[in-house]
Amino acid sequence: MRMVHALNETVGEGAQQVKQTGVGGDAKIVYALLTGMVSDKIVYPVREYATNAWEVSPPKKPFEIELPTRFNPQYTIRDFGPGLPHSFMMNKYAKIGESTKDGDDDAVGGWGFGSKAALAYLMRSDGAGAFTVISRFRGFRRVYSIGVSEAGKIQISFLGEWVLEPEDRGTGLEISFPVREADIGRFHEHAKAVLWSFHPRPVISPAIDFGEPKVLNKGDGWTVYRKGTVPFEGPQVMLGPVMYPIDPYNMPDTNMLDHETCIVFEAKIGTISVSASRENLQYDDRTQSGLEALFEAYRIDWMRNARAQVDACRTYFDARWKAMDIADTLPGRQWHVVREIGWRGFGFFDQLFPGSGPVKAVRWPELRDRTRNGVPVTFKADWEINPGELQDRKVVIQHNTSRSVERLEAAGLTEEKLLWVRCKRADLAFALARMGNPDYVLLDDIKLPKSTRGPREKRPESVKRRKVVNLQTLETWSEFVDHDDELLYLRIKGRGKKLTHILTVDGEVHEFTDRYSTNLRGILHAMRKNSLIDQIGGDMTCVVVNEDEQPLDHWISLGDHLVELLDAAIDPTQVAPTIPWSYASFPEALRRTVDKEIDLGLAPPELKEMINEMRRLNRERDMLERDDNDHDRLAAVLLSLTGTDLKSVAKDPTQGVKTAWKEFTAKYPLFVTLLNALFQYHYTKCDGDVQRKFDHYFSLINK
Known part of the structure; x- marks a missing residue:
């Protein structure tokens, strides 16, 4: 990577003496640089040496890593690049700040620290170890040892050279250093995390199981993975083979990503700055501009890919389903982002048709299978229909609502999964636009034979329509009831939390309101809980009598009926003098x-x-x-x-x-x-x- 050094003009004219100085105290400076600037001294050499090896190894001949074990506590990495000449090794390789990459915008690094990365791990306050470098270059294998001298300076020792043999397998650089036994496990963990993003991956011994990542979405220069299938969390930017996490607090504003989105951006080296230790990004103006460009390119590419996937769907409902699937890849399921895409000029809506609007729809056969207290439910608009759940349904439209089920039977549609739409002819264009102009069957075009009506059956005068109560749920509805039958009755007043059930018990009126802990619903629940469920009501229908209505003499008060059931079920000898409470x-x-x-x-x-x-x-x-x-x-x-x-x-x-x-x-x-x-x-x-x-x-x- 090309290093950027600020140029400062220094006024020295008229000075009597000028001397350029370096940094004094090599031992202290080396220790501070190699140990102070690196927070994780295990991942540092793994990443630095792997990056260098990846850059110089041919694609068809990946570099090799031998991880430490209890029987061989040593980390070794071998690349198949050209190797390094003896003069560079002795004069520059061990020198802080010297690098072969300075001025190269296509290479990662350039600070001259990476080649000494092993010392960051080996150096301790009580001393330092040494690591070995083998350079196979132009027919010779040369061995070097790099460590810290007694004077505290980094020193390189040349140990000898030999002619390359077939077992050397060509040129390249090989680095090895000892690993403390307590750190062996962490070297394996960090190697898995660091090397996951390398392509091609190195040959590793013992082998690492990287798992199979689940790709949720992919575009030009970015990939989104399912969380938990990759060894990282949150957005990452990849420079060469190395991934760097993006700090959430320095992330460009966006509603398409969050700090948990497992996305990897591929950035060109030189557009993003990294810290000297190469452990994380350096958030200078270059990095901010680079990240903003990556995020904007992602937004444009994501929308283009999403629109192409949606437009490729055959129907509006298929597209709506696909759009919902795409929205799941965004943090917090950002439906409003996907909703802007639409399908071939038709917009996406949260509901199929506006509530209480001129167009009504239901799903079939769900409508046929719905009953209320045993009575089939007639056509009733379902305002909660999700357009994304209709992709496998045939659309039928009806203007004239007479003999609807007969028309479905004549068309052979009763066993099909349908979206049944009713609207006036004037609203047909609006209905079709909300559904993406689908193919449909017009029920009005189904011809039926003229119906013949027989003589109308006359109901007895005692049969009248009135409100009845379900004693399981206390729901009410209207139906025909024969007043000559033995019926239960109660009164109801109010609604909502003020709904009050009025019962008569032995001629005395008792009110039960949902606002209080004692209510009719709780009483019935307690009776059902104590094995009286089959006896409540029996075969009798419970009707609601109006406030000024007098029940017939043969009708039974619901209150008296419940008291009779309880009276028969209680054994006085088994009742405690004081009823338990809590x-x-x-x-x-x-x-x-x-x-x-x-x-x-x-x-x-x-x-x-x-x-x-x-x-x-x-x-x-x-x-x-x-x-x-x-x-x-x-x-x-x-x-x-x-x-x-x-x-x-x-x-x-x-x-x-x-x-x-x-x-x-x-x-x-x-x-x-x-x-x-x-x-x-x-x-x-x-x-x-x-x-x-x-x-x-x-x-x-x-x-």
Whole structure:
């Protein structure tokens, strides 16, 4: 690599004496340079000698490395270049700053440190070892030993020369040095990491298993690998055979890469600066410009390759699927980057058709297979259809919605995977544009024989359409019900969190709201959990009666029905006098008030009393004489359903707190709203700002 030295003009005119000086104290300087500037003294000689050998060895005759072992604790590397003449070896090879590469922009290095890399490993504060160099040059094999003299200077000793023999296998340089036993494993690890990027790779003994890297994407001068299949993480730049990690804090701004993307850029030597130790990049203006050029070239090449792959797809839906696959190669799945590509002039959209728009679509046969409470679902637009999941479907379009399934049957499409689109004729062009102008079947063109209608069947006067309830999920829908049948009934009011189920138990009205810990959903779940799932409702349909509607005399209140089931299932002799409870038995919002450590100094007295009672009961929790059984749990359900003890002497100790909490939230409804707003996340603590808001609220309600 051509070294750049700043030229400075020095004023010396009129000086009486001028003398150029070097660096004094060779021992200290050599030790500082070779040990101080190198952070990893094992990877340094592995990388430096391998780079030098790679540059001079012919492509069809790769260099060789013999890794240290317990039986031969020595690192040896042999290249098949021309070797070095004796005069260079004796006069320049061991000299700091001398290099054969200075002025060469196609060579890696040029500082004159690499040839002495073994000394960085061998030199220690208590002394240094020596390494051996064999130069096979122009018919002779010459052996040298390089170390540090007693005076602290690097010295090279010529040990002799011999005529090359056939076993020398031609010319080249061979370097070897001893390895401490504790470092043998690290030499193997670093050799695998450093030599992975060398092509062709050297012949290594013992052999290294480099694995099979998974290439995610590849372009002109860059390759993206799947993380975990390569021995590195994050962006790398390759100069010659050597990879250097790119510091995330000095990486050009981009949304197509991040610090975990395993990408390797191939840069021309001389466009990126490296540190003197060649361990990492040097982020000067040349490096910044070089990296920006690499990243911009990557962006352009990536978009060009991605667009070519997408445009090569046969249909819009195939292209959308391919685009999603390509987006997976970007960090954080940058869909917005790929979305700009489109397919042959058609744009990509997150949804097939805009919600509540003029065009509706469903998937078939999924629609045919969907039922709701046993009733087939009619055509209902699916606004969440992902265009990238439709690549294997045939498109059918319909304007006139009459006799739809008959038309599918007549066209022989009922067993096909379809995208079924409905729109007006005026919106057809818009629908086709959103789908990339696909081939399609127009259902309106399917001719059907004229339908004949028989006499209309008259329903009995007792059969009427009304709202019914699924007692498994509490979902409601409308269907025809015979009022003469024996039916269960309940009332419903409100919606969302204020949804309230109203049951009548022995003539007394009880309300169950999802806002409180005692709700109908929890009661039914507890009954199903205790083996009453098949008995709830039986064969009877549960209908919803209006607020001002009087149920028929032969209809049964859902509340009375549940109490009857519980009454039959509970054995009073098996119920403990006190129903077991836990901290979770108390209302969730009340527990959160305690868990968040809210200061209640200004709170209403009834809130403080509730919390004190909850803490007292919780301390007594461990005083229960035995574990609860099925009868205890069912008795607790019965108690929460009726509010009174109908079957046993069992009492719920937490009932007083629950009742007081219900009265408190009815009196101060904003307290729960404030609690939810200030503690949206479970990790939120009651800091000073949150406490001030509670104090302000408490002071307002106490006035």
